[in-house]
Amino acid sequence: MAKVLVVGGGPAGSLSAIALKDHEVLMVEEHQSAGFPMQCAGLISEECYGRLKRYSDCKLNEIRGAFFIAPSGKFVELEGKSKAVVIDRKILDRDLLEKASEFAEVWVKSKFMKAHGRRAEIMKMGERTFVEFDYLVGADGVYSRVARCFGFERPEVLSAVQVECRYEALSDDMVELFFGCSDGFFAYAVPIDEYARVGVVSKSNPLCYLKNLLRRISDRISGKILELNVGAIPIGLVEFVKEKVFLVGDSAGMVKPYTGGGLFYITEATEILAKTFPNLEEFRNRFVEDIGREIEFGMKIYRLYSKLDDEDYDFLIELARDNVEIAKDLHMDRPTTLLKVLPSLIKIVRRPKLLKKLLSVLAT
Template sequence: MDRELATFDICIIGGSIAGNYLSYLLSKTNLKILVIEEHNQVGLPLQCAGIVSQKLSRLIDLPPKLILNRVHTAKIVAPSGINIKLTGNEKPYIIDRIGLDCLFYEKIKENNNIKYSFGEKFKNFQIVKHRKEKLLLIETNKRKIKANILVGCDGPLSSVGKILGVKNDNLFATQIRIEGQFDENEAVMFFDPRWREFFAWIVPEGKNIYRIGMASSKNIVKNFRIFLNKLKINLDQKIDQQGGLIPYGLMKKLAFKNVLLVGDSACQVKATTGGGIIMLLTAVKYAANCVKNCFKIKKFSRRIIKKYYETPCKIKIGRELKIHYLIRAFLEKFSEKDFEKVFQIIKTSKIENLISIYGDMDFPKLFIYKLIKNPLVIPFLIKFLLKNTHIIVDVIRML
């Protein structure tokens, strides 16, 4: 192997939230890190509605200036237009997502052991033998690099994942920012059979600015226009527009020989809301711990990476992500009548109270257990499952 090639301990592909937070957590080690980012700066293009639970400030030291607003109510609108309003202890943050991506980068950009290379695109990697060691030979559009560990933080269309046979199913998402006359304290979710894999949203950014978006597997442009017309919004009024992909499905395999997948690349995303930030930040903590252990014991095998990264991740977030996926499977099969029935149950029973006490945007297990024990929910659930028996098959397969 060419001895002149640049050599790093870790090569991270993607300088967005997952890649930057991982670099930050590793910045106190002496490990030599290279972050390869195909865009020319951190945080852009923006692809996020920026609604995140309060857990964010328990996971990271969140500067108050990154919190643009907080919502008190989640309004859920059924296809027929009827709605329920949920309030609880959870008052999610609306964050400055570009600021969040830059937060960790700014903290480490002067660190001599961490190098960012912008405008460089990862292409391929292979494992090669060098003296007695097995190393990665990583290829970009500019050069070849040697490293012990490669981390794919390269988002929904992960090239690292593709080489390892991991491929996400992605939904198309689009969003505009607009000045408007909605409620600054309320986030709204609109369900409709035309975009049944997901929902449309209004997220109040604060200062009378609203993020209005939608995600779906098809016809996103047409459906978004119809949706905006319904809200009496003209696209010409927009301040700006964003688009992106949201991985949809269950969390993928995370551990490979010398390689880890983190964040959207491994579908660490809630299937109910498309939210990835809390899940991936949780996963990054395990990834950082795993990388440190690998170098401590000088082993980079799949078994070790699985032990320190994949297994704890599966226990902490994998099970909850499965519940999100199941909720989504239910919602996709909901007819207009089902929505009405469920909304009726929520309005007339004590479920709103349950949501206040147990509702958790990220970890819904406890709330779901309480919900399915409710005497009004049980008959609806049985009837619904008898109509949609494949969901029972999905549940059994997941367990």
């Protein structure tokens, strides 16, 4: 039985602690509880929810597809292979932490400060404490101290701002994705009853882009902004294993680079961890085998966002309106499903400049 120190009580930390339940696990979380502040739109695939629902009944809404909205306001309604679910992250994080505490010792208000060799310094309720470990898991989010302490490469980071407000959605069971309204990414509205989580992810200045978006959709917003959250999204998987130290979740860049969604990869990584621990090389290889190609292709889609201009988005969305069947085999967690339809898509894009952009990113 190995002594494992898990840093971070978010979904990656709690699911890692659950995965390592046959070992002696100590999980430290710097806050009083998990899930605060909530920095998540809560949109995950049904498949991902299927893995989480055994721990938490946190579903708020069911989603059957998305409206892809062009800068001109034209939109197309697309339904892919996968359905989605909107969840309550506060409830999920709380329930996962509670489940993890059945198997692991959990210290809240306890911050990992640094480590030397196999000894970590923890500030526990304001008091310096030292903990010995055989393995150290950095599940401490995008600005991971564990990663910095052990010299792990860091991913690129995007900024995100999200509000919750009363919202007249185009449809109660469809997400709205707004393109061309942020720097290098997109904006979204995720509906929950009469409300929505409206957010923007961007390379810079997301608040400014969010204000523009809120102005644009102001006729569908009523009442006060209920919650405003600022967050960060890591882009690009980094090397996440170094001897007996490893990273899981945002700390490792385990996030879909084309949507910013992290929960699916966390469930995937921790399922693999449960099967492979303590063989960390196998843990790493199996995760990269399963998901590496998806992340690589997802990175191409992410790079495309910076290449496309308003005219391109308008044209592509108009094109999709005449070819909605193209979306039917696409899976929200598996962007390589796009490869199947790419040849037919390329055939119908009769704009040399746009085609060049698509091919320069997607076909390399």
